[in-house]
Amino acid sequence: MRTKGVRQSQRTELDRCFDICPKSPSPPRNGERIGRDERAIVPMPVRNIMACLQCVAVVTVLFFGEEGGRSSMLSVAAFSTRPPVSKPLTTRSSSQRLHLHWEISLPLVVYNGNENSMNDSNHDNLSQHLCRAFNEIVESTEFFEVASTLDENNVDTVDNSSKKSTVKKIQSSHSHDGASVGSCRIPLFGSQVTVQMQLNLQSSGVESPQQPRSPKPTRTVTLSIDNCSDNTEISWICTKFYESRASLQGILDLSVLHPFVVAPPSFSMATTTSKLDPGVPAASAPLAGSTRTAAILKSSPTEHDIDSHQNSIMARLQRHGYVVVDAPELPRTNLVQHAALTDFLTEKTGQGDSIRTDTVHYLTRTEAAACGLTDHFDVLTSLASYLNENYEIEESPYKPLPPATEDSPLTNPERIQLAEYENSGFYTAHSDNPIVQDSGGSGLVRENFRRFTAILYMNEGWTKGDGGAVRLYLRSQALQYVQEVYSESEEPRWHVVDVLPSNGRLLLFDxxxxxxxxxxxxxxxxxxxxxxIKRPIEGGV
Ligand SMILES: O=C(O)CCC(=O)C(=O)O
Ligand SMILES: [Fe+2]
Structure with a gap:
């Protein structure tokens, strides 16, 4: 059976960026070190979000086996403006993963014209300030997770996804005289992705009769990101730091991160709202993507970024089994809409208060429209057609399921679930499509036809302290007894990601x-x- 809308050997925009490039003909600017193996990086066109890597940041691309054990450095990849000068890296098996190292120097805010005039005790102060600010950023950013204790120059990362704990040392390029002031992990992009901030003391070069050594060493702060698998992940992390820059106010100038910050999407709503899908009946989910949903998922300022953004959303859904989309165009819910919904919330689910405590109602499009939620309904129901066209089957650690085939494209039910949890409310670990005994008792089958769960959250100003995160147990797709995720063992078996139910956030998962x-x-x-979102056509929810 041929898979519909599934491009088998598409070469992603990212692949095109990462063409192997031999040593640059011209030396790196200002004699700066570029990458761990000192080979050069060629800049991309300015329109690319990573264009200014050549100025301040360094990137090294390493290829590791998924287990990380056979870590052989195969090449340094380049962001190239020129046609590829040697064979491009077009194929990457799922057992290989890009491990990018990226770092940037963050300028210290200068007092009295010369930050060097601070004495040693100020240096300790600075280190403490940085430490505190870094922790504040990690604490306030739900996708950042405190890393395990650091020694001065190494980051220990513990991989919870397997029973065996692995400890990976990340060697800092400033290890001789730098001290880490903070480190965190970004489980969203994989258990090995880390961010480290380091305060370095550097003497001002080699002493010579013409240039005597300055009595005071120069302080620099570096932010380094390790083990990302693409530049959009790096940009995303930079964006989160940039958004938290208030914590570092007066200490560091984060404006240097600005070029890496993911710009808000700039597609014109005028051209898309008029083409809103009129809702998708279960029996006829169109194979043509919804213009609006496609625009949201692809949204980015340039053609190049549209491609890579789209790839990264679909790639993340594939790679991790879920993706979070925080696009400003996604509809948020206001108080008037909330008030209109309250009357609908009368039903319990019948599953019992020990399993879930929410009150629900299954909204039709007409009911949603009556509450001013047509947009919400349409964004959700448009996803099926987008996935029909754009989700690609790829080898993955768990058995892949085609999302759509010619015979059975993804479809929507007629209704969407509105659910409300009060204080203390919860829903215990479950799968929306669990493995069950088939009716004849002869084997195991999936309980229903649900393929993807799409959730649009509606809660303004929600923070970590409000609880209520949806906790995803990564790579748990094949788990038969879901309660096993609670079983205690010395090493947590499941890598979990908590996603806050913030207003306007879309969560899409397997x-x-x-x-x-x-x-x-x-x-x-x-x-x-x-x-x-179902496969194949199925009634009900
Ligand atoms: O609201 C959520 O975040 C998840 C709800 C859920 O898992 C469900 O209703 O099946
Ligand atoms: Fe669920």
């Missing part, structure tokens, strides 16, 4: 993935709209 709603700590009610 319905087989085990997940839970963690207890709500807020007095504010936690609401969400959930759609189960």
């Amino acid at each position: 319905s087989r993935l085990v997940h839970s709603v963690e207890p709500v700590l807020s007095e504010q009610k936690r609401r969400a709209l959930t759609l189960w």
Whole structure:
């Protein structure tokens, strides 16, 4: 059976960027070190978000086996403006993963015209300030996770995804006289992705009769990101730091991160709102993508970025089994809409308060429209057609399921679930499409036809302290007894990611993935709209 809309050997925009390039003909600017193996990086066109890597940041691309054990450095990849000068890297098996090292120097805010005049005790102060600010950023950014204790120059990362704990040492390029002031992990992009901030003391070069050594060493701060697999992940992390720059105010100037920050999408709503999908009936999910949803998922300022953004969203969904989309164009819910919904929330689910405590209602499009939520409904129901066209089957650690085939494209049910959790509310770990005994008792089957779960959250100003995160247990698709995720063992077996139910956030995940709603700590009610995208055509929710 041929898979519909599935491009078998598409070469991604990212692949095109990472063409192997031999040593640059011209030396690196200002004699700066570029990459760990000192080979050069050729800049991309300015329109590319990573264009200014050549100025301040360094990138090294390493290829590791998925296990990380056979870590052989095969090449340094280049962002190239020129036609590839040697064979491009077009194929990457799923057992290979790009491990990017990226670092940038962050300028210290200068006082009295000369930050060097600070004495040694100020240096300790600075280190403490940086430490505190870094922790504040990690604490306030839900996707950042405190790394295990650091020694001065190494970051220990513990991989929870397997029983065996692995410790990876990341050698800092300033290890001789730098001290880490903070480190965190970004489980969103994989258990090995780390960010480190380091305060370095550097003497001002070699002493010579013409240039006597300055009595005071220069302080520099570097931010380094390790083990990302593409430049959009790096940009995303930079964006999160940039958004938290208030924590570093007066200490570091984060404006140097600005060129790497993911710009808000700039497509024109005028050209897209008029083409809104009129809702997708279950029996006829169109194979042509919805213009609006496609625009949201692809949104980015330039053609190049549209491609890589799209790839990264679909690639993340494939690679991790889930993706979070925080596009400003996604509809948020206001108080008037919330008030209109309240009347609908009368039903319990019948699953019992020990499993879930939410109140639900399954909204039709007409009901959604009556509450001013047509946009919400249409964004969710447009996803099926986008996935039909853009989700690609790729080898993955768990058995892949085609999302759509010619015979059975992804479809939508007629209704979407509105769910409300009050303070203390929760939903224990479950799969939306669990493995069950088939009716004849002769084997194991999936309970239903849910393929992807799409959730649009509706909660303004929600923070970590409000609880109620949806907890995703990564790579749990094949788990038969979902409660096993709670079983205690010395090493946590599952790598988990918590996603906050923030207003306007879209979460899309493989319905087989085990997940839970963690207890709500807020007095504010936690609401969400959930759609189960199905394969094949199926009635009901
Ligand atoms: O609201 C959420 O974040 C998840 C809800 C859920 O898992 C469900 O209703 O099946
Ligand atoms: Fe669920």
